[in-house]
Structure formats: C-alpha cells, structure tokens
Amino acid sequence: MPNSRKxxxxxxxxxxxxxxxxxxxxxxxxxxxxxxxxxxxxxxxLPRPLLVxxxxxxxxxxxxxxxxxxxxxxxKLICAGFVSRVPLAGGALAIFERLVDGASxxxxxxxxxxxxxYVSCNAAIPVLDERxxxxxxxxEFPNVRMLSSAELLIHRRFAESVGRARQVELIxxxxxIGRMRVSAELVEDIRALIGDERxxxxxSLPKRIRTAVSSN
Numbered sequence: 287m288p289n290s291r292k293x294x295x296x297x298x299x300x301x302x303x304x305x306x307x308x309x310x311x312x313x314x315x316x317x318x319x320x321x322x323x324x325x326x327x328x329x330x331x332l333p334r335p336l337l338v339x340x341x342x343x344x345x346x347x348x349x350x351x352x353x354x355x356x357x358x359x360x361x362k363l364i365c366a367g368f369v370s371r372v373p374l375a376g377g378a379l380a381i382f383e384r385l386v387d388g389a390s391x392x393x394x395x396x397x398x399x400x401x402x403x404y405v406s407c408n409a410a411i412p413v414l415d416e417r418x419x420x421x422x423x424x425x426e427f428p429n430v431r432m433l434s435s436a437e438l439l440i441h442r443r444f445a446e447s448v449g450r451a452r453q454v455e456l457i458x459x460x461x462x463i464g465r466m467r468v469s470a471e472l473v474e475d476i477r478a479l480i481g482d483e484r485x486x487x488x489x490s491l492p493k494r495i496r497t498a499v500s501s502n
Contacts, residue, residue: 308335309433310372310404311413313342313356313397314467318415318435320359321464322456324448329368331447332438337372337410338364341382341400374400378407385422394419405430413438415467435460436468440475454480461488 309332311319316338319325329336338360346357363369374382385399394402398419405412406427413433414420420432438444439460445453457480460466468476473495477485486496 306334308337308370308410309413309438310337310339310401310410311342311369312401312415312419313338313345313395314415315413315435316342316346316360316369317356318460318464318466320356321462321466322439322459323463324456325359325363326366326368327448328438328444328456329363331444333443334411336369337404338369339397339400339404340371340373342397343371345395345397372404374403376407378403381406385426394422398422402427402430417467420469434469434472435464435466436472436476440472440479454484458484458488461490465490 316325319328322328343357343360346354346360350357360369364371382396382399382403385394385402386396387393393399398414398416401412401414402419402423404410411431411433412423413435414423415434415436420434423430423432436457439453439457448456457476461468461476461480468491470492473492476491477495480488485491488496
C-alpha cells in the first residue's frame with residue numbers, strides 16, 4: 287500500500303555531519319548498525335570518525351556467550367579501520383564509576399555509562415538510543431548534544447551517499463532485526479520515509495503507529 291501521507295521535512299537534518307568531531311557509539315548503536323547488514327557502508331557515509339569505548343566492546347563480548355555475533359562484527363569493523371576503540375582515563379573514569387554505582391533510577395549499563403563519561407571529558411558526540419541513558423545524559427550534562435541510530439540513518443548526507451531506496455532498506459533492517467528504538471519526535475519522520483506498509487511490519491515502532499497504519 288503506497289504511503290498516502292505527505293512527506294514533511296525531517297526534524298533531524300539540522301545537525302552537521304561535516305565537522306571532524308567524532309561520534310561515540312553505545313553498544314546498542316553497534317547492534318543496530320550490524321542489523322542493517324551494511325555497517326561499514328553506513329560508517330563510511332559519515333565524515334565524522336566513529337569511536338566505541340572499551341566498556342561497550344566488553345558488553346558486546348558478553349553477548350557472544352549467548353550466541354550473538356555483534357562483538358565479532360565490531361572487531362572486523364575495528365580491524366578494517368571503520369571504528370576506533372577508546373579507553374576511559376582520568377576524570378572520565380570517575381564519572382563512569384558514578385554512573386554505574388548509585389541509585390537504580392540513575393545507574394546505567396557499563397557501555398552506556400562509558401559512552402557518556404567519555405564525551406563528558408572529550409570533544410565528542412554520544413550516539414545513544416536507550417531512553418534511560420539519554421535521560422541521564424541530558425540531566426547530568428545538559429550541554430552535550432546527543433544523536434541516535436535513527437538520526438544517523440535518516441540524515442540527508444547518508445541518503446545522498448547510498449540512495450533513497452537503499453536508505454529505506456537499511457532503516458527497515460535496523461527496525462526489524464535490530465529492533466532499533468526510535469524516539470517519539472522521530473517516529474513520524476521514520477514512518478514518512480519508509481512508508482505505511484513497512485512501518486506496520488516493524489514491531490519496534492510504537493504500537494499506536496502500527497495500529498493506526500494497519501487500520502488505514
């Protein structure tokens with residue numbers, strides 16, 4: 287069924303990808319990139335360097351024991367030079383420890399905490415999808431600009447690099463296979479881009495969206 291809604295300007299096309307400030311990806315971002323089946327293609331389309339903390343790497347390595355191959359895929363990306371692994375040091379270590387050791391409402395997984403801690407002490411932009419991590423980052427470091435998997439994938443720079451049809455294919459893969467989380471303010475952008483029929487098939491999109499689409 288063709289998308290009957292008129293496409294509207296996407297809300298996340300204003301951030302600049304042509305600056306040399308690196309992006310720091312949480313473990314969930316790596317999972318989403320892997321789920322597209324074209325992680326290297328996506329990273330190559332982004333002119334900023336992509337970093338991942340050693341803690342996020344370790345988090346993915348634990349998943350290998352459960353049969354997931356995201357750590358192995360990440361190691362291939364690192365070996366090929368698409369991703370750089372970075373350690374925490376100095377003040378970032380103290381912030382990391384605070385973020386993983388406190389009230390349950392504020393504590394985060396190691397990978398999320400390390401990503402936030404790293405950008406708090408370095409010129410870098412965190413890429414986070416999980417609501418709690420984004421909430422804690424905004425509260426602790428209100429001046430830090432965050433991005434998400436969805437923002438990277440809908441950006442016009444990426445669309446120009448891979449083409450619209452390929453862009454839609456990779457976004458749908460991230461939604462279906464990686465169960466990519468999409469923030470409330472981007473849901474309509476994603477639906478407008480991939481179309482109603484595909485949106486109805488993506489369980490990671492909000493139920494209200496899928497139900498509304500299916501009923502049309």
